[in-house]
Structure formats: C-alpha cells, structure tokens
Amino acid sequence: MGSGIEFGLPLSVICKQPVAINNSCPALRKIYLLEFHPSLGMAACVRRALEHAYSELCHTHRPRTADGSIDLEKQLLHLAIAKWAAMDKHDSPYSLQVQRDLFAGVFIEDPLFVRDVGRSFIEAAEEGEGRAGAERQTFVLHAFCRLLEIVTLRYRLLEAASHTAILAQLYKSVAVQMGFDEFHLYLRPVQFEFASHKDKADQPPPVFITSLLEDDSSIDRYTPSCLPLAIQEVDENHIGKFSFRTKEAVLQLMARSGVANLQVALACQTVQKNSLTVAVQQALLCSVDKAAIAMETMDGVLGYRGRDHPTGTSGASTARECESKQPPTTVGTARPLPNQRQRSAVRKRLPEAFVSIQLEKVAPRDLMLNRFLQKKNTAGSIVKNAVEMEKIKRELICDFCSR
Template identity: 55%
Template sequence: HLGLAFFLQVHGIQFMEFSEVENQDDYYSTEAGCIHTQDQQGVHVMYEEALSDLKELEAELLLVASHYIEKERGHKVGSQPKSGQDWGWAHAGVDRFAVLYDIWTWEAALLENKRQLLDNYFEAYQHTLDPEERFALAQVMTDIVHRRPRFDLSHPYFVKACREECTCLRLHLQLVRGILTQQIERQREYVQRIWREDHLDNSNTFGLPLNIVCKQLISINNSCPASKNIYLLEFHPSLSLVALIPKALEHLFQEACHAYRPTSASGLASLERHVLQLALGLWLTPATPEACYSAQLQKDLFSAKVMGDPFLVGEIGLLAFKSAADEGRKQGQDSHVLLLEMFSKLLELLTLRHRLIEMSLESAHLARLYKELAWEMGFEEFHLDLRPVHFEFASHRDRADQPPPVFITSLLEDGARVDSRYSPTALVLAISEVDDNQIGKFSFYTKEAILKLLLHSGVENMQVTLACQAAQKNALMVAVQQVYFYHTPQGSCPANVEVSLHDREARGMSSLPPANVRL
C-alpha cells in the first residue's frame, strides 16, 4: 500500500538518486495464508503506515457493525430506555462477538481476493519497461488496494455486500488471469516463430523482440504464479496493456448504469457482477469477426502468412528497391533517395493494411449489432444491405406519382414497394460499392501481389479503400448509437444484456415495429 502510493509520487529512478535515503530490500513471504514482512536481517516487521491503516480499518468496521446492530428488529428509533427494559433497548440479545467475527472474516476474504488480483497486475508490472505504462499499472493496483464494499445501509446485514464485492474481485481475477495467459502464449509462439534458425544470422536480428532462453522456469510471486511460470530471461512488455482492462470495465459499467439505472448500492454491485460475467464470457472466448467476410478476402487481407513475417517483408522491400533502382539509374536518380522512398511506401502499406483490418473488424461487430436492432424494429437482415438505386438503372413502375409511405409498417405490409431484398452470404468491404475491379482489387497473400502494390499505385488505392471503410464504419456507428439513444432494455434484470438474433427468433418476437416509428 505504502510502496504503491509512494511510487505514484516519485518515479523509481528518481528515488534511487536521493542520497539521504538508505535503500533496503525487504522480503515478503506467505505462510498459512498470511503475508509476512522481513527486513534485510530476517526480522519480522510491520510498517508504521500499515499499523495506521489497520487502526482506520478497525474504526470503519466498528462503525459498520454498530449500524447493523442498531438495525436489530427490537430497536425503535426515538425510544428511550425505561426502568427494567434497558436490556432490550441496548440490544443485549445481539451476539456482538458473532458480528465482529463475521465482519473480520469477510474483511479477511476481501483482502485475500485483493491480494490475488494484485499478484496478476504485479506480474504484468514486472514485464513492463515503459515508465508511463508502469505508472498506469501502479495506479490500477492502488485503486484495487483502496476498493471497499458497497454497503447498503437499508439491508438487515452486511454479509451480502461483502459477498458481492468478493465475487466481483474473483471475476475480475479470472478475466485478468485469462488475458495474461493467452497473451503470454501468443507472444511465445510469435517469438519462437521469428527466431527460427533458418531465418537468422548475425546481421538481421536488429529490431526483433528479445529471444526466450528456455532453461529455467521461475515464479515472480513468492507464493505461487498468478498466471503461469515464465523463464528467467523471458520478458513480454505487451502485458502492460492489461492496465486498459479496468478502463474498459468502467466504461461498460457506466453504459450499463445509464441503461438500467440502479437505485441502490446493492443494485450497483449486482450490475457490476453481471458486467464482469458478460466480459468474462466474451473476452476470453473472443469471436472471429473476420469469418463474416468471404474466404477469398480472409486470405487476401487478414492472412498473416507474409505480412506477419518481418523477414519476408524485408525481402519484399529489397526486391522492390532493386526493381525501382534499375529504372532509377536510367533516369539518374539517387539510390539513397530511392531506398528511403521505397521503404517509406512499405511502412505506409503496412500501416494501411493494419488500419483496414481494424476498420473491417469494427464494421463486422457494428453490422451484427445493426441486424439485431433492425430485427427489434421490425426489419429483416436485408435492411443492412439496402442501397439507393441509380436513376438510370431503376425499373419503370406505374403510379409513380404516389407519395412514399410515411410509416415503416406501410412499407413492410406492401412488399411490392421494395425493389430487392438482397442479403449477401458474407460481408464485403465498402470499396466494393464504388469500385471492385481496380481500386478494390488487392492481395497481401503472396510476395508477388505485395510487390505489385508497391511498384504501382497500390498505396494510393489502399488509402481510398481505407477511407471508404472508415466512412462505412462511421455510418454504422451513428446508426447504432441513434437507436441505442432511444432504446429501452427489455426487463429489469441485467442478465438479459446479451441477447442474440437467434434468441429473438426462437422467442417469436414480433417483426412489426411500433406504429409511430417514421422512416
């Protein structure tokens, strides 16, 4: 507690520069579920700040226990003790030792859950090298240390509030531990793949992540590993991203509060538990939104066969430079300028592909939400793919002078007014609506296709493709946000937050919207 709070004020490097401070390393051990602190000489000690915190905690717990003792049913507010009835007014029938035992037992359980969660964040902290990221993780750990149960003073006892808080901490622990484990496994797989012997020599290891020396497994924590054992010389700086988990959970919680508007402390705790359960089910078993696109597009855009290998990308850059240098000599261009321009285009192409993949995945998520909300409003899946027909391609119709329908129900009841209810089997990129033959035709699956993008106008075409995809994603975002602004969740139970399209069909929900919904 003291170490985390102090770190938020003074960086670790600056702390070492203080000449008047004697730097000593204390040793921490866990025995029988209790944490022991020993100084450099092996003497068990307690920090002065820890004793001060213990006194504050004791005073707080006594206040909470006193409040619930006074809520005992025999007590009437405003009543005065009378002769011969002092025992009833003083709640003599309440077992105060049992109350104190309960509150200290649940406090110990709360601290144990905090410790386990802190161990996971501390492991990520040990892998983090950037000072700002270490600072963010230290702030996350400090917030966990100061977290307290949400006591609902209207309840007859405090056990429910403590149980809810411990449940939330355990769910948070499962979420962080699962994400850390998955990230470590993926990082190990990537590092082992790029450090293959057939790829490396003494001249091309610059810029690669540190190799893993698989010789001695260790545990960062003294008691047991929070996520999994790692090797002595194994570092994964990307684990610092777990500092974003509390921010994401806080955002989800605020959105859930806006939707369900809990009115009590117990309602807030219950809602947070449901949000954590939802995040646990979605984040640890993530969907594959790229599967919404065609198999050909998955191969051309999402495949990391070539673009995920830094050595192949380097070879492509050198091949493109040699090809451009041959033409540059004829025109008298400087080879150094050509080298800089070619690798700048290669970096631009890498960035454009990465951003296009992100935009496409976000569009797939938004398209799923759009379809679900469209079903609730009475539309079918084809509504996502409705597009205006150009005048020169529109078919002739009689009685064209009639005004268009005002309400959605009029359109749904008269199916003849809909030109086409086309619904493709797979999503397509937004560029296909503009040009699918020239600009929208690209591939990152082979070296030859990537060379073609580099040597021709591939970078400019990819910029147009990305701009179209960004416009489509923003349009979907606006549509979904507009619906959610007026959307009222059905039912009062937060457990119904995640309802799939198939669930709605199985329940036989009506496909007709309210009569006052306008186009």
C-alpha cells in the same frame, strides 16, 4: 526540459520494463510496449464500457437496495467474462477470400519478408534505370516509405473492418428488435463497367423509414452470405482487388497505384463504420416511446406503494423482506424486479429511429455511376487506359464517400 536527444519521443508514462522490438539490432533504443503497439492502449476502454453497461442496467432494472446493485454488478462481470471467453474472431463474418487476402498475417506481418519485398522492388527498379549517389538514396528512402505506408494502411483497414463486423452484428440485432430485416445493411454491388443510367438518382432517402412500410418496392432485399468490405460494394474488380498474402501481391501494390487504392478502400470502410455507429446509437438512444415510459413509471410508483403495509411499516424494511423472498438469480440474468415482465413487454423501440444503410448509400452510388457514364461518353479512348480508369474511379469513389 529533457536533453535534445529525447525531443519528439513519447512520454514515459508507462512504468513498466521497456522491451526491444528487434533483437537483431541491439543499437535500437528500448521502448515501452504501449508506445510500440498503440492498440494495446484501448484496453482501458474495457473498464469504461463495463461501467457504462452497468449504469444502463441500473437504469433499466432499478435495484432498490445495495445488495441488489452488488448482485447486478457481479452478474454483469460474470457475463462479460463468459462473452470474452467465447468471443469469435473479427474476420469470421467475412468471406474466406477476404480472410486470406486482408486478415491473414502469414506474410505481411513478418518483418523479414517485408524487408525482402523492399529489396526486390529496389533491385527490379535499378535494372532498367541506373541511379547512383544521392538519387539512389532518395529512391531507396521513397521505396521503403511506400512499403511502410502499405503496412500502415493494411493495419488501419483491418482495424476498421473488425469494428465494422462488430457494429454489423449490433445493427442486425437492433433491426430485428425494431421489426426490420437485415437486408437494410447491404448494398447490391454494381460494377462501373456494367452500370446503366439511373433517373432521379439525386432523390434523397426518406426522413423516416416508416414512410416505406406500405410501399417498400424501392428497397432491395439483397442479402449476401458473408459480410463484404465496403469497397467491394462499390468496385470489386479494380480498387477493391488487393492482397497482402504473397510477395507478388505486395509488389503489385508498390509498383502501381496501390497506395492510392488502399487509401480509397480505407475511406470507404471508415464511412461504413461511422454510418453503422450512428445508426446503432440512434436506435439505442431512441429506444422507448412515451407511452411505455409513462406506463413503466406508473407501474413502478404503484408497485412501490402497494408493498407498504397498512400498519405503518416502512418501505425500506418491506423492500428488504421482498428481496429476501426472491429466488437466487443465475449468470446473465438480472434480479427479477416487481412487474419486470410486464414492463419488458410494453418496452418497444421506435421504428422511426431506424436508419437503413442501404437507402443512405444507394442515392450517392447511383449519382457516382451516372457521373462515370458521362465521363466515359465524353472522354472516349482515355477511359480505355487502365491507369486513367483507376484514377477516375478513385475520384468518383472519394466523392461518393464525402456524400
């Protein structure tokens, strides 16, 4: 057991030199870098991802010798390095406005600017109300807690949006391979103020997307030029309107119900990220039909037996002779195995495994808009209040996310 002063501190499991997060305050205790920036701990996931990719490649190409396995691993590492060097920024799929308001760290990532925002908010609040003693200390504490909450929510929203951009690219690639278009990823925005009542809004989406191949009139072919944030598909004018780029924008988030709005925006983005994760995983796990598996297995067995010499030569020596006759491979391509082109032609992803994000979200969205119209008709003048309007919208959007 350590001393009482060490209670609650992270375990010192990282045997590196501690760093000071702020040189202007030497009294602060130095900590380890991964304890200050938890996202750096995700670097360990790169190795697990490479190991998983290598196992999938071995399952697909089935190298028959140790040299073939080593060659396949080298090509995977070379391809990973090339992809890493040519990696685009995660904010590139989004619009320039979203890049400036959310991803740009010109203002919000500067600790001195953030400190000035907190002081300005406290000074503006003290001009109208006189606080002294413990009441002022409590107000100052709550103000800076709210500011830290805004910074944390922005970081979590930025991380979820970055993951969504990567998953969206994978979703589009899988959709093309399964014979579908990318408009299944998008939901046409319908603002609360311009919504109309939808009949049969509680109708669930079809179990299999193939049931709509003959009649796809229920599918909207809306395709925006840029990837929108999830909250922008639901409400872009109020809840989805925020910025971290200027002092005035951050003060608006602190003065009004900005924290609650950011929490709702984060919930929408998390739901979008989880939906894409499930859709991509289902499509990749249900990738080959039984006919393709049977033909691929029979092709591998016949190809292996066909290489046996009638004079009794062992299969291992014959495989080494075939391997020595193969031409060298290039980076990014696997060693060509016997009849690999035929197997790739037969391999096909099951269209029944495709999940339309649009169809999964349109029914809950229509129910949300119908409930808003009911509240608007019954509440009357209460809905005209901007604060009450945002409160009702937050409740409805949270219910939409839970569906």
